[in-house]
Amino acid sequence: EVVGIAGLLGSGRTETANLIFGVEAPDTGALLIKGEKINRHSPMESLKHGVALCPEDRKAEGILGDLTIRENIILALQARYGWIKFLPASKQYEIAQKYIDLLGIITPSPDQLVKNLSGGNQQKVILARWLATSPQVLILDEPTRGIDVGAKAEIQKLVLDLVEQGKAILFISSELEEVMRISNRIVVLRDRKKAAEYTGDVSDQTIMQTMAGTL
Numbered sequence: 001e002v003v004g005i006a007g008l009l010g011s012g013r014t015e016t017a018n019l020i021f022g023v024e025a026p027d028t029g030a031l032l033i034k035g036e037k038i039n040r041h042s043p044m045e046s047l048k049h050g051v052a053l054c055p056e057d058r059k060a061e062g063i064l065g066d067l068t069i070r071e072n073i074i075l076a077l078q079a080r081y082g083w084i085k086f087l088p089a090s091k092q093y094e095i096a097q098k099y100i101d102l103l104g105i106i107t108p109s110p111d112q113l114v115k116n117l118s119g120g121n122q123q124k125v126i127l128a129r130w131l132a133t134s135p136q137v138l139i140l141d142e143p144t145r146g147i148d149v150g151a152k153a154e155i156q157k158l159v160l161d162l163v164e165q166g167k168a169i170l171f172i173s174s175e176l177e178e179v180m181r182i183s184n185r186i187v188v189l190r191d192r193k194k195a196a197e198y199t200g201d202v203s204d205q206t207i208m209q210t211m212a213g214t215l
Helices: 014-022 043-048 058-062 068-079 089-103 117-131 151-163 175-181 202-212
Strands: 003-005 051-054 137-141 168-172 185-190 193-201
Touching: 003 014, 003 068, 003 151, 003 175, 014 043, 014 051, 014 137, 014 175, 043 051, 051 117, 058 117, 058 175, 068 089, 068 117, 089 117, 117 137, 117 151, 151 168, 151 202, 185 202, 193 202
Parallel strands: 003 168, 003 185, 051 137, 137 168
Antiparallel strands: 185 193
């Protein structure tokens, strides 16, 4: 299913994503994946347990512009394997081409520098990086921010396709309409706490009032 996270700026949306992935350490509580408690929680442990995070700021935290599409796509997978056991070049190209085709990344070659791609295609490269790790849980933090309408629709369709394949998606967006359209459940955050959870038919007004604390 798709669980949407809605909340105003400062409500704790990105912090929630970072806590689940292990970028930040929680003050209290525990993370369980398939019933197993994760004791030494870190991004590497998350990857090992099938959890991936597509970060909010693709320029600062995601894309490595001076590397090629291929190098960007295989980065997380290589990290999971370890830096001693390098993926053969032929395997790297195979993986890169698979996701170029799957996501419709517009490029003449896997060796194209990512900084030369459009914003929408850069976002697809980041998605490809994490999809290459075969995650069971994919956290998407503002995956459609700053991209054109066509690329946004393609990414939203991809999310729904992933759910059909049995993936769990945590979808975070500042666009409430987008969260409502794509999510099976919506969790509303306020002041870094869960304010409410909605399923089924719910109005945008109800969610906005919950976000603002006026309901």
